[in-house]
Amino acid sequence: MGRTLLSILLLIALPAAAQIYKYTDASGNTVYSDHAPDGVQAQPVELPPLNSVQPQAPSPPSSDTPSPAPARNAYEVLELTGLPTEEALRANNGTFTVSVLIKPRLQPPHQLRLLLDDAPYGQPSNVPILQLVNVDRGEHRLAVQVINGETIIQQSPAVVFTVQRVHKP
Structure with a gap:
């Protein structure tokens, strides 16, 4: 079951990694596609890397910022x-x-x-x-x-x- 699920996930992810092509159609419009059409000179498009967010560890508070207040009712x-x-x-x-x-x-x-x-x-x-x-x-x-x-x-x-x-x- 685990291998089947992994295979399905990989197949779903493949189109996202597909090559993008740019060409000009018969009407003179610029077209972008995931496949190069037959008989038309298409140029591969280099895409910038996808945005990603890396988790960051919280930075220690600086001496300029006030320290957070202790828990409510710090004194009995x-x-x-x-x-x-x-x-x-x-x-x-x-x-x-x-x-x-x-x-x-x-x-x-x-x-x-x-x-x-x-x-x-x-x-x-x-x-x-x-x-x-x-x-x-x-x-x-x-x-x-x-x-x-x-x-x-x-x-x-x-x-x-x-x-x-x-x-x-």
């Missing part, structure tokens, strides 16, 4: 701690600290970046205790992102909290 635990959710946070000058619970430990070159009201806040850091300064009173949303340069690796759920600032006369 990423959350903010130290923020009251049931009562207002008393910070008369609007300054307070939050802690980041992250497991496993933050891996270099990853950094932590706070998002206050869905906007980046402060400078990225590799320290899991972050300070906020002069935050206005009222309700806010706070989250933390793990970043690698400008690439967001993972983001914690947002925590909604209220800042209470009391001024003494």
Whole structure:
């Protein structure tokens, strides 16, 4: 069975490898054919090789292109701690600290970046205790992102909290 199939495939492929001829017919038209007609001077046509695509191994990423982000949820635990959710946070000058619970430990070159009201806040850091300064009173949303340069690796759920600032006369 295997030889028969191979023979059939070879017979099918033979016409594709046939010679092409060029000649001029009685009306003066140029004609291309796979056989030379009798009594007409035909010239064989040299065809360029067929286009082919060679598989290529993927090239290693260059240092100019950002490395792809690690798999989603590279960290098992990423959350903010130290923020009251049931009562207002008393910070008369609007300054307070939050802690980041992250497991496993933050891996270099990853950094932590706070998002206050869905906007980046402060400078990225590799320290899991972050300070906020002069935050206005009222309700806010706070989250933390793990970043690698400008690439967001993972983001914690947002925590909604209220800042209470009391001024003494």
